[in-house]
Amino acid sequence: MPASFYTRTLTRGNFPMLRDAHLQFEPSDDIVGIDLGFTNSRLAIMEAKVPTLLETESGQAIPSFVAIDDEKSILVGEAAKDHALAYPANGLFAIKTLLGRRFDDPQIQELKTKVPYKIIEGSQGEAWVEACSKKYSPTRILAYILEKLKELAESYCMRSISKAVIAVPVYFSIDQKKQIKRAGEIAGLNVLEIIDEPSAATLSCKNKDTGTFAVFSLGGGTFNITIVEISNGVLEVKAMEYDTSLGGDDFDLVLVKYLVEGIKITHSVDISGNRMAMWRLKDAAEKAKLELSSSDQTSIDVPYLSMEGDTVPIHAKSEFSRSEFEELARPLFWKIRELCLKCLDAADVSVDEVIMVGGMTKVPRIQKIVEEIFKKSPCMMQQPEAAVAIGALLQGFVVEDQWKWKKSDKFVPLSLGIESLGGVFTKVVDRGSEIPAMASRNVATSCDYYDGVCIRIFQGEHIKASMNRHLGDLKLTGLPYAPAGAIYIKLVFHVPSNGVLTVLAKTKDKALEWSTELKDIDEIGEDGVKMMANAAILQRRNVEESLIMHIRSRVEFSIEGIDKLLYTRRKEIPPGPLADYEGKLAELKKKMHIGNLLSLKSLLAEAAWLEEDLIRYRPRQLECMDSDDELYVD
Template identity: 45%
Template sequence: MATSLLLRNLRHQKLHTSSLAACGSLIGGSAKRPLAASPFVHKWASLARPFSSRPIGNDVIGIDLGTTNSCVSVMEGKTPKVIENAEGARTTPSVVAFDQKGELVVGTPAKRQAVTNPSNTFFGTKRLIGRRFDDSHTQKEMKMVPYKIVRAPNGDAWVEANGQKYSPSQIGAFVLTKMKETAEAYLGKTVSKAVVTVPAYFNDAQRQATKDAGKIAGLDVQRIINEPTAAALSYGLNNKEGLVAVFDLGGGTFDVSILEISNGVFEVKATNGDTFLGGEDFDNALLEFLVSEFKRTDAIDLSKDRLALQRLREAAERAKIELSSTSQTDINLPFITADASGAKHLNITLTRSKFESLVDQLISRTVNPCKNCLKDAGISVKEVDEVLLVGGMTRVPKVQQIVAEIFGKSPSKGVNPDEAVAMGAAIQGGILRGDVKELLLLDVTPLSLGIETLGGIFTRLINRNTTIPTKKSQVFSTAAENQTQVGIKVLQGEREMAADNKLLGEFELVGIPPAPRGMPQIEVTFDIDANGIVTVSAKDKSTGKEQNITIRSSGGLSEDEIEKMVKEGLRAVSSSPQKQNMRRSGNRWFLLPD
């Protein structure tokens, strides 16, 4: 609360300060304090600055780019409005397909033709965004989808249709283009600016890939904001206050965030989650059950039949939805397959209790992230004033029951689970435009950031749940005699050993004058912007030589590739340049002692 009060005072005083002076730097574990004013005041002033209400002109649409469905909203005055698509629906399936002629189909039409064209119909690709092909989650997904997931030349997980390879960012761009066109049809003019949401627990590589998707779609992404935070903005627009927990279980990801809302200041206290837990997993659990039941009753394995699997997948999704409002449902799929005796039909009655037993382990996976989020926020369950449910999966009665058990109170029905995130994104767009002046959003970075140091240790520079934007520096030195270069491996995660964390990127600082080990002073600076995107620099303090990179996924799309995708009308080449091998031998380094 004290933080919120200070922020409101800072806004009224209109303090301005450079983020470098505001945040200071750490050298040998000691911070350099600016002379002009209290470092605490300067720090919070710099945090408020990027969220100022300076108008940026033109409409800024808010887009919830979901795993299963997407939604677009725009501010009308000071109220967010969800825009209906061409089919009259307020959400659009995040489904992309290529028909036999190779023509692109997006949204509801793409979902309708999935049964007859499963290998060229992409869904759930948000779960692949920013992931490597060798990632365990990618390998698991490959076994569950009817389309091909392939290794890109850079090692990322891409998808393939009609012999053409597409990055998950491109597939996301097709959906974003559809949302952009939906907004333009409603507004009657071209739209180029957007706020796009991502799961709170997305790492830097996944955020970069989402921003790439916006660029490919011809959108200037003004801000990337976390989905639970956006939902809280929607909830708090009408002067709601207090400590709020946002439980967001969508089609592919799960997030939980704790926020304090006070006098228009939305301060995220902590966030946690699982980027591979959502409705797709519930569908897959039910799909596996249907396959096993049919094998038991008819002695036929449908797991290799892509057409049958797609019909089963759609039936599983329908059954899941129906069981949120009824105690049992019938799954009837005539002519699901055939053998020598003739056509075979699938007829199964599924009860809610059976469905809940099939997905019990999945629901249980939401418990620990919630407990850890409360712990990181430093609050007890009793202090939480409201629990908001976001994402279509929160309509499942068993999920609502678990939420009530975790937080000790029934969740609020204060927001629409399908639309709140897009509406919050539109509100953030209104803040950037200057239409909404009463609100200030302070988000956090979900995972710790640091570098690999001597012995393969992960040395943190920025801890998880640090308010962003932020900047921090620390001084390191060489670990070998006359070492003239150091390799900087940038990592994100919570494990003690560097190899156990996510490698975001790496670069080298060369040209260090030969000197005894421990003598050179190399200042490493991490800078996280308001989108949660990281820039890292390393500077040799004796020579002034500096090297920096904006971190993107280890094999992410290059600027040239993105431009090519844009120019070719979202048709990208299927290859990308390999990253140069980096010289690592002998380039060890360590943190200077205090």
Template identity: 40%
Template sequence: MALKRGNAELSTALLGSVLTRIKTYLYPEKQALSMAADIFRRFTDTVIGIDLGTTNSCVAILGDAGPQIIENQYGKRTTPSVVAFSGKEVLVGEAAKQQELIAPSSAVSSSKRLIGKKADDPETLAHMKSVGYQVVSHTNGDAWVQVGGKTYSPQQIGAEILRTLKEAAEKYLGEKVRKAVITVPAYFTDTQRTATKNAGEIAGLKVLRVLNEPTAAALSYGIDTTKNGLVAVYDLGGGTFDVSILEIKDGVFEVRATNGNSYLGGDDFDSVIVKMLTDRLFKATGYAALPNPLAMQRLRNAAEKAKCTLSSQDTASVSIPYLADTKSGPIHLETVLTRAEMEEAFAPLIQKTLGPCKIAMADALVKKGEIDHVVIVGGMTRVPSIRKAVEQVFGRPPILGVNPDEAIAAGAAIQAGILSGSMKEMLLIDVAPLSLGIETLGGVFSKVVEKNTSIPAKRTQTFTTSEDGQTSVTIRIYEGERPLVAHNKYLGEVILGPIPPTPKGSPKIEVTFEADANGIYTVTAHDKTTNTIKHLKIEPSGGLTPEEIERMIKDAETHKISDEQEKRLIEEKQKAKEYLNEHQEIRHKLENTLTPPTKTELNELAARLNLLISDATTTQEKVAEATSALRKRAGRAWTHK
């Protein structure tokens, strides 16, 4: 017999042993049992797996029967990655997406495309044109968002989504959740990985592992440990594209190569359809929708729906009444899109995904047709022309039995199980997605860790000075594949000194790069002559400072009680609104049977409830009392008492 808690199994023998030791100190039976359970709780925290996506996010745990997706408060298995602000109220998921439709500037979507990015990055500038909210430059040059006069880091937005998923898991498990595995695109940089960990910390989670999304999908596919062979994972999500080649053998998952594009995804495909719609709108009415954020948001929503429809049907009707109001009258859009038109428009973007696939195969020393299994994940892989392209590039049709929206979260839950020790029959060996190295004479990029090196990893190279009499050496660290540092991403620097002035080429300086399992690096510089050693944990150039992270965590804790109160008030008001609608429908049917005094009473009670619903300073208790009063009086009225 075993005591089960979440996905951890604790033997009754072990529990009994702890219990006996506690009882030895003469604690009462009930108190001793409680103390024993508390000790176990500390060592058996459930670790959740989270897919923090650009468009949608998902949370899972590893149960007795395998990964289990946890539904959100609306009973949905995925949650839109949208956060909206309405006064003091913070909305996440479905509610935020609805808010986005009526007030685009108050809702932040696709924030994953900004995490770890600078405000002046070409990709950030392109992103600004496709969203209704404002993107601004923080004091360190990072891209932040501005809503309602307040600025938020992408990490804070991500933390709101993570916190919502964490709360869903806590409600399902009936216990606090403190640890998680969070997935990121395989082609995320060191900066973006660190920023994702920061988002987890702000949400109150200890992030045990930052896991590459294609690797997570492969874990989900190969969980039964019988699917040996070479696996290609093609992951085209809402904002990013990744491809990984793995070898699975007897439960060991070894990533051979990875490639991708961290700024290519469903948002870009949606933009193609939006352009088709705006072109047709202008041709039919002469109206240019681009300057109108609300019209553009409605067009983007219509484009997304049309894309989904055309993935399974040949045509899709687009009807957007009252898209805008002009001096000439209201503007409506009525048109029909065909799958053939969509696929023709998508072709250049699909082609952009095939180059990384070919590079990944070459890096893995694999030829077309040698892949045993092709796994496709991400909502975009439902598009038929994408599936055809995947089959052509790998020489094998993709497996359609993997849920493209849930596989990554399921894989994260499996990795959580591996880390917590409840999944012992699987081992994961991942790789560094990009090369890391230092700047040498002439701005040359000298690689120390090559891309696709298995991690954790440690690599050392020896360098020397380039000028006579140098008393210090500045070692600048970069990430990328280009031969010159000017074309790669600067990560940070180590200043080694003082060192004795000697002729150039005399000092021997060892530079060691050490990568942890998350793909986050520590650099050590060692002057062999003086035995001087300097360490640097690579932090983002920019990014959140430790003080900012601490402040955001404290803010989240400080506001936790008030946030919960606001949440309960919102839910109570929503129940009241629903009851009022129900009340009005019944009253309409029974109006002729009610006496004038009864009508007056009901009117007064309904008016009071409506007033409380619109009152921002009221409390949950007052709304509940007013709803109850109206419900009781109406109940008597309907039965003529």
């Protein structure tokens, strides 16, 4: 690593001692790194120049849990979790899922069915929560968690803590990051930077100064696989895939569902509507899952969950083997596998090492999947849960200019492109491109003799342009009158460091130029929120749907050609054959919107045959014995 960057020397566990070889400085005591997790949060501090995870009485993980009791007192962490066992409706968790989302977001509506507390609509249509008849924004709830972390750190260190770098999921929008920063400020912290989790995890690892790394992060609520390249102190994101609805909690719920079904069969009682019983089962399932990471067998024993009739108590008692758990969770493992393969394919690079982040990475089956896909044993840190908080701490010293680590972790969150023939989304700037980004594409006019064209610009991953976020339009006026395809236009997309997209269009001879400045590609609005919430779904494009749209656009293009040909040859074709051609063309137009792939392929063949027949059509002149008139027959 060049001398201008900091040197890392392993001195304690898997974490480096940091020292600038030239400055010989003492690092600030008031900087902390925070991993604000979905299920648990962690805080890293610097002790004797060694990054260290904060230890509390209950361990290094502080549950990302807030509860409000009857006296409106705020409980955070383990105390909140314990309170929620008795009063589930007053226990607030998975709050990061609500951040920056609207109440009518499909993901929020799905979450409402999974959590015991009330999710309500805020005054601006955003998702809020309610507990003990009081309404709270997600930002305020997260601020309570950050306040608790700050309080614990100050108590442990016996000094004031004022500065923090907070790590967030890689897919968080600028608006969501602003809300996290606001939560930090409410908690009394000067938030130096919001860093994405993969970058933080990479910073925390020793001997990761050069190379290509896959950061595999599986936490309590989300899964993310990011491939990064580090060269000359610059970290570049090559590709990423994530699922905001896949995490450790989903593995817990697999066991819970199994237990609920067992009780239903044994006792003919459905306890799924009993909030307290479900919460107790969830707690037991989480512990069983953790035990199966290190042992082949575990048991669940939760007494007095409910009553069968008025007198018979219902107990949940079951034994699980690791193989049984893996079988129950097979669909979840499969999702993880598919996302890893997709990310590897998108990056199109050879991965040197896989960095494992998050408590769920201790699950043996997860490690095996990683080894099968990346063809190498994963790099298992002694504390995979600590990587993000440690990396956030290190970035705090970078921001304070105490180490010279350059980081380029800004990238295009979703692809940028235009709507082309048939409503297809044609990409210009690929998702994951490093910002600043610039890319171009040549397009041709698709209509005859028009002096203007409207180019519709979108952001997203769906093959249908209309399913993506509409950023704006670029109207090209003053075009010379010409047939379709005769005018070629070069489109240039430019995304500078401020994230505001500029689109430039110019004709091939550069005689005409147009440009427009569009909204921030990370600016969050209703459509943006929905798209970000469902990004993982949008990424998994349906192959058949893609083919359907592609073939339909070819059919549409062919029909336009037949229409033009029929118009130019109208005077040459007698009324009878002309009516026949027009009838066949009308039938093609009527069938053009069918959604069956085989039918569309057949329609394309029909259109091609009709076009060829029309091109080859030649009327024949016959001599008639009784008349001098000319008779044309087909």
